[in-house]
Amino acid sequence: MRPAPIWPPVRAEWRKVVSTRLWWGLLVPVVLLSSMINLFGGVFTAAFPEEQLPLLLGSLAYALGTTSVFAAVHGIVAAAGEYRHRTITTTYLTSRGRGPVLAAKMLVSAGVGACYAVATVVSGLLAGVAADAGTTFPAAGPLVATVLIGVAVSACWGALGAAFGTVVSNLVSALVALLLYLMVGELLLGALLDEAESGTVRALSSYLPGNAGEVAVYGIPARELAGPITGPQVVELLAGVTAPPDWTMALLVLALWTGAVGVLGWFIGARRDIT
Numbered sequence: 489m490r491p492a493p494i495w496p497p498v499r500a501e502w503r504k505v506v507s508t509r510l511w512w513g514l515l516v517p518v519v520l521l522s523s524m525i526n527l528f529g530g531v532f533t534a535a536f537p538e539e540q541l542p543l544l545l546g547s548l549a550y551a552l553g554t555t556s557v558f559a560a561v562h563g564i565v566a567a568a569g570e571y572r573h574r575t576i577t578t579t580y581l582t583s584r585g586r587g588p589v590l591a592a593k594m595l596v597s598a599g600v601g602a603c604y605a606v607a608t609v610v611s612g613l614l615a616g617v618a619a620d621a622g623t624t625f626p627a628a629g630p631l632v633a634t635v636l637i638g639v640a641v642s643a644c645w646g647a648l649g650a651a652f653g654t655v656v657s658n659l660v661s662a663l664v665a666l667l668l669y670l671m672v673g674e675l676l677l678g679a680l681l682d683e684a685e686s687g688t689v690r691a692l693s694s695y696l697p698g699n700a701g702e703v704a705v706y707g708i709p710a711r712e713l714a715g716p717i718t719g720p721q722v723v724e725l726l727a728g729v730t731a732p733p734d735w736t737m738a739l740l741v742l743a744l745w746t747g748a749v750g751v752l753g754w755f756i757g758a759r760r761d762i763t
Contacts, residue, residue, distance in 0.1 A: 496583075497583050497588045497589050497591070497592035498592040498595055498596060500579075500582075500583075500592070501566070501589075501592045501593055501595075501596040502596050502599075504566070505566065505596055505600060510562060510565055510566070510569075511562065511600055514558045514561060514562050514604070515603075515604060515607060517558065518555050518558050518604050518607055518608055519607055519608070519611045521551065521554055521555075522551040522554075522555070522607070522608040522609075522611045522612040522615070523611050523612065523614075523615040524615070525547050525550055525551040525554070525612065526544060526547045526548060526551060526611075526612035526613065526615045526616040526619075527615045527616065527618070527619045528547060528619075529543050529544045529546065529547025529548065529612075529616050529619075542625065542626040542627070542630070542709075542712055542713065543713070544612075544613070544616040544617075544625065544626060545626040545630060545631060545634060545708075545709045545712055545713070546709045546710075546713055547612070547616065548608075548609065548612045548613070548616070548626075548631075548634060548635075548638075548709070549634055549638070549705045549706050549708075549709040550726075551608050551612050552605055552608055552609070552634070552635075552637075552638030552641065552642065552705050553638075553641075553701065553702050553705050553706070555601075555604050555605055555608045555638070555642050556601070556605075556641050556642045556644075556645040556701055557645070557667075557670060558604055559597070559600065559601030559604050559605075559642040559643070559645040559646035559649065560601075560645040560646065560648060560649035560652075560666060560670075561649065561663065561666075561667075562597060562600050562601065562604075562646060562649065563593070563594070563597035563598075563600075563601070563645070563646045563647060563648065563649025563650035563651075563652070563653060564649040564650070564652060564653035564659070564662045564663055564666060565653070565659065565663070566593055566596070566597050566600075566649075566650055566653065567590075567593050567597075567649070567650045567651070567652075567653030567654045567753075568653035568654070568656065568657055568658065568659040568662045568663075569653075569659055571657040571658070571659070571762075572658075572659040576762055577762050580762060586754075586757050586758050587754055587758065589757075590650070590651065590654055590750070590753055590754055590757055591750075593650040593653075593654070594646075594647040594650045594651055594746075594750055595647070596650075597646035597647055597649060597650040598643040598644070598646045598647040599643070599646070600646055601642035601643045601644075601645055601646025601647070601649075602639045602640075602642055602643040602646070604642055604646075605635075605638045605639040605641070605642035605643070606635075606639065608638070608642075609635050609638070626712070627712070630708050630709070630711075630712045633708050634705070634708050634709055637704050637705055637707070637708070637735060637739060638705050640704075640739060641701045641704055641705055641739065641742060644701070644739075644742045644743055644745075644746045645701065645742075645746075647746050647750065648697070648745065648746040648749050648750075649666070650753075651746070651749040651750040651752070651753035652665075652666060652749055652753070654753035654754075654756065654757045655749065655752050655753045655756050655757075657760065669698070670698045674693075674696050674698045674699060675728065677693065677696060678693040678696070678699065678728055678729065681693045681730075682730060687730075687731065690730040690731065691729075691730050691731040693728070693729045693730055694727070694729040694730065694731065694732045694733055694738065694741075695733075695741050697741075697742055697745040699727050699728070699729050700738045700739075700741040700742040700745070701738070701742050702726065702727040702729075703723055703727050703729060703732045703733065703735065703738035704735045704738035704739040704742060705735075706722070706723045706726050706727055706735075707719075707723060707732075707734065707735030707738065708735060710722035710723045710726065720732055
């Protein structure tokens with residue numbers, strides 16, 4: 489039996505996204521927050537001209553970390569919203585299997601998350617430069633690397649949000665659960681792990697999904713601002729973790745979390761009664 493093609497569900501999901509106000513409703517605060525954060529980044533750079541530090545790179549990384557939350561929210565609403573409005577039945581009936589539907593939702597939500605990250609970068613750079621025309625602009629290599637990492641992190645969170653919205657089909661419950669976890673849950677888990685005597689156990693905080701994304705985004709900016717030796721300590725401070733891995737490992741960890749939630753979404757979604 490031939491597997492169901494993925495592109496028809498992807499086109500259908502993309503039409504759903506562009507035909508609603510959700511994507512740009514979340515894009516507006518993404519752009520506003522990035523502009524405000526990087527405006528301060530430009531101001532701080534101007535306040536210390538003798539240091540010649542690319543502080544704008546740090547503020548851009550912080551804005552990209554914030555953007556990933558909006559990417560996750562979009563993914564949750566895109567998936568769980570269909571259960572709320574009872575359109576999921578039609579979606580499944582017009583598709584060849586539930587697996588391609590989930591895959592399409594994750595792919596499209598990942599694309600939206602990536603677009604949010606690009607909007608964050610553009611608006612952030614414009615705001616940072618507007619704050620001070622003499623802003624120490626980040627070098628091309630670290631800037632491009634940070635942007636690509638931020639795009640990948642936001643894409644992963646968009647896909648993870650869609651998968652999580654399929655696992656927890658109640659829209660309000662899914663949103664509250666994810667936001668509480670990111671804002672409170674990981675802080676508590678990190679604090680508990682940090683109390684352990686074993687250094688290996690304390691280091692596990694870097695491998696939680698939210699922390700992994702922040703470690704990935706902050707890795708290169710921290711190295712550029714504080715140097716290769718002090719950079720990991722800056723990442724520890726910003727992400728609230730212990731012994732953070734390299735950004736490549738952190739990004740891989742986030743991708744694995746995304747895949748794991750996707751598998752869970754496929755398992756639960758395939759067996760859920762939608763009548």
